[in-house]
Amino acid sequence: MGTLVGVVLPYVAVLFFVAxxxxxxxxxxxxxxxxxxxxxxxxxxxxxxxxxxxxxWVSFKMLFRHNRAVWLxxxxxxxxxxxxxxxxxxxLLGATVPWLVRVGAAGLFLSSAxxxxxxxxxxxxxxLSSPVEFFxxxxxxxxxxxxxxxxxxxxxxxxxxxxxxxxxxxxxALTEEGTLxxxxxxxxxxxxxxxxxxxxxxxxxxxxFHKSRWLNPYEVTH
Amino acid sequence: xxxxxxxxQQPPKEDKRGTPRKKIDKYQLYRASHVPSEGRVKPFxxxxxxxxxxxxxxxxxxxxxxxxxxxxxCAAQCHITCDDQSNPHWLPAKxxxxxxxxxxxxxxxxxxLLGRLVGAQDLTEELVDEMYESFYRCTMCRRCALECPMxxxxxxxxxxxxxxxxxxxxxxxxFRVSVESQLRGPTKNTSAIPERAFLDTIEFLNExxxxxxxxxxxxxxxxxxxxxxxxxxxSDYIMEADTLMxxxxxxxxxxxxxTIATGPGSDSINYGLFYDDNWLxxxxxxxxxxxxxxxxxxxxxxxxxxxxxAQKVFAEYFGGKLPFKIKNVTEVTAQYIREGRxxxxxxxxxxxxxxxxxxxxxxxxxxxxxxxFVLKSAVSNFVEMQPHGNENYCCGGGGGTVGFEEIxxxxxxxxxxxxxxxxxxxxxxxxxxxxxxxxxQLRELVxxxxxxxxxxxxxxxxxxxxxxxxxxxxxxxVVK
Numbered sequence: 001m002g003t004l005v006g007v008v009l010p011y012v013a014v015l016f017f018v019a020x021x022x023x024x025x026x027x028x029x030x031x032x033x034x035x036x037x038x039x040x041x042x043x044x045x046x047x048x049x050x051x052x053x054x055x056x057w058v059s060f061k062m063l064f065r066h067n068r069a070v071w072l073x074x075x076x077x078x079x080x081x082x083x084x085x086x087x088x089x090x091x092l093l094g095a096t097v098p099w100l101v102r103v104g105a106a107g108l109f110l111s112s113a114x115x116x117x118x119x120x121x122x123x124x125x126x127x128l129s130s131p132v133e134f135f136x137x138x139x140x141x142x143x144x145x146x147x148x149x150x151x152x153x154x155x156x157x158x159x160x161x162x163x164x165x166x167x168x169x170x171x172x173a174l175t176e177e178g179t180l181x182x183x184x185x186x187x188x189x190x191x192x193x194x195x196x197x198x199x200x201x202x203x204x205x206x207x208x209f210h211k212s213r214w215l216n217p218y219e220v221t222h
Numbered sequence: 223x224x225x226x227x228x229x230x231q232q233p234p235k236e237d238k239r240g241t242p243r244k245k246i247d248k249y250q251l252y253r254a255s256h257v258p259s260e261g262r263v264k265p266f267x268x269x270x271x272x273x274x275x276x277x278x279x280x281x282x283x284x285x286x287x288x289x290x291x292x293x294x295x296c297a298a299q300c301h302i303t304c305d306d307q308s309n310p311h312w313l314p315a316k317x318x319x320x321x322x323x324x325x326x327x328x329x330x331x332x333x334x335l336l337g338r339l340v341g342a343q344d345l346t347e348e349l350v351d352e353m354y355e356s357f358y359r360c361t362m363c364r365r366c367a368l369e370c371p372m373x374x375x376x377x378x379x380x381x382x383x384x385x386x387x388x389x390x391x392x393x394x395x396x397f398r399v400s401v402e403s404q405l406r407g408p409t410k411n412t413s414a415i416p417e418r419a420f421l422d423t424i425e426f427l428n429e430x431x432x433x434x435x436x437x438x439x440x441x442x443x444x445x446x447x448x449x450x451x452x453x454x455x456x457s458d459y460i461m462e463a464d465t466l467m468x469x470x471x472x473x474x475x476x477x478x479x480x481t482i483a484t485g486p487g488s489d490s491i492n493y494g495l496f497y498d499d500n501w502l503x504x505x506x507x508x509x510x511x512x513x514x515x516x517x518x519x520x521x522x523x524x525x526x527x528x529x530x531x532a533q534k535v536f537a538e539y540f541g542g543k544l545p546f547k548i549k550n551v552t553e554v555t556a557q558y559i560r561e562g563r564x565x566x567x568x569x570x571x572x573x574x575x576x577x578x579x580x581x582x583x584x585x586x587x588x589x590x591x592x593x594x595f596v597l598k599s600a601v602s603n604f605v606e607m608q609p610h611g612n613e614n615y616c617c618g619g620g621g622g623t624v625g626f627e628e629i630x631x632x633x634x635x636x637x638x639x640x641x642x643x644x645x646x647x648x649x650x651x652x653x654x655x656x657x658x659x660x661x662x663q664l665r666e667l668v669x670x671x672x673x674x675x676x677x678x679x680x681x682x683x684x685x686x687x688x689x690x691x692x693x694x695x696x697x698x699x700v701v702k
Contacts, residue, residue: 034278034539038588039367040584040586040587041612042588066295066299067295067298070294119292124307124316127310128292128294130338130339132339201289204372205372208285208289208372208374212281
């Protein structure tokens with residue numbers, strides 16, 4: 001199991017991710033944009049667009065303004081993901097920041113669980129949700145919970161040396177059996193699954209705003 | 223006895239009198255006598271196949287159907303659901319899901335393999351019934367798209383839903399009759415006004431204007447070589463005499479070389495925009511023929527939101543590169559004011575006036591500031607409603623729904639509720655609404671809710687504020 005998860009699946013996951021991402025991005029990127037479906041206000045120039053998108057990314061202002069309960073869960077969720085990503089990058093670079101992984105894992109678990117319950121609790125949102133929405137949140141809850149259960153067991157060095165072995169194309173099996181292997185497996189599954197799910201919205205957002213809402217090839221400007 | 227009574231409560235499977243087979247609220251649009259009640263799945267899906275691969279819609283439609291996060295943020299924007307989300311069928315994302323689940327089942331691998339687990343479902347006759355009711359509750363105002371964190375535009379999904387329903391024969395009677403009259407009828411306009419009656423109305427309007435101003439103001443008709451061809455929604459000739467006279471007086475004051483036209487050039491309404499691209503295209507091209515025949519340099523659409531949008535958004539796609547420009551009449555008036563071609567005295571309009579932003583002009587047309595500029599130039603007491611501009615709420619009769627008497631109660635009690643709240647808070651006596659659809663809905667709302675407010679067009683007020691110079695009347699040549 002350690003060999004499969006440690007040596008084979010990382011590359012399979014990356015392959016799925018890259019293929020899926022290219023398929024989705026290529027599909028959106030190559031699709032003809034002929035519909036003049038502009039929606040005002042339209043930010044001025046690329047700078048204006050970037051400022052608009054950046055503000056939305058940093059604050060989630062649309063949810064904040066109208067849907068504070070969802071905003072809270074969603075904001076903590078995404079911030080935790082960023083925190084865990086930064087922690088992992090630092091780990092690869094040789095720096096260990098134990099508080100970051102603790103805060104990140106706790107934030108991820110609590111926000112996923114909160115959003116899961118919110119989906120069940122708010123009748124309108126429950127009605128809109130299909131099982132896959134709950135599955136996605138449960139996946140993150142499982143990842144966060146497994147990560148949390150490894151705290152204090154000094155997994156950092158093992159994870160780092162394994163990740164470096166994978167990145168340098170000389171993969172080795174995971175020496176730790178059990179929780180870590182399951183955690184890494186779930187992360188690999190997530191990576192492979194991401195571009196095929198609606199969770200790929202970091203990318204779709206660019207197209208929805210820039211290409212669909214603000215760009216108009218047939219605009220009658222005179 | 224008990225058994226019998228419970229059987230009586232079951233709605234009949236198919237009722238020729240027009241009971242809906244699928245109810246989504248206490249209002250109803252579905253009339254079995256007007257639309258087919260079976261055999262609709264196949265043509266609907268054939269049309270959907272075309273739409274998801276259509277060069278116009280492929281990109282946005284797939285993007286919007288693929289990426290909804292199901293956060294329900296749209297419901298907080300919609301004029302129907304912002305204050306009352308008790309009816310799930312009114313939620314914008316739920317409405318879009320009607321088409322989304324069919325799309326997933328038919329075009330995505332996950333939907334084919336996992337079905338309902340990923341929210342995918344086959345199209346059924348019952349689902350078609352539900353779509354018909356639901357897609358005609360949405361006014362396609364696009365307010366929900368403004369604040370969708372994913373950038374999803376439910377109005378496009380609604381529109382494509384209506385297009386597919388149309389392919390399956392599911393078209394509200396009002397649309398069918400109006401489009402038939404405009405394209406195939408002898409009068410070539412949506413209200414079936416015969417040319418003689420149209421010209422009589424013009425004559426009456428000419429006399430009115432001349433009596434009011436003492437000036438030889440009139441509507442030039444079919445003048446070849448005019449710089450501007452002015453095409454109002456034909457309903458204005460029945461309902462909005464003051465707006466039309468305001469338009470004519472503005473052109474006169476600006477010494478414009480303009481004309482109106484008879485036949486297909488008398489009507490800018492394009493209901494095809496709301497439900498069927500074939501008709502949308504035919505109506506656009508029919509009007510372009512008239513512009514070319516007149517030889518006008520600019521096609522100016524009257525105070526009408528959807529007519530402006532239909533021309534500006536789709537004209538070049540369907541008509542190729544055009545030899546003339548397309549403008550909304552308020553844009554033209556704004557230009558006259560800026561260039562000093564007309565002068566206005568705002569002190570002649572002292573009553574408090576507020577402005578309703580037609581969705582097709584402000585949020586979708588980028589004209590929010592232009593409308594305000596012209597109105598503020600013509601009145602001395604302007605009051606903004608809240609929210610306003612791009613964020614203004616729909617009147618509740620957009621997307622062509624204002625023409626459906628079947629759901630009049632829905633428009634008054636549900637669709638227009640938020641607008642009434644906004645209007646009450648302004649304290650204004652006059653409500654300017656530069657759109658024929660909005661004007662009709664707003665007048666009905668004002669009557670239904672007993673508001674002390676008069677609905678007018680922007681040009682009704684411009685006309686009162688116009689300062690005429692003693693100019694030489696131009697010779698007008700009428701070509702028949």
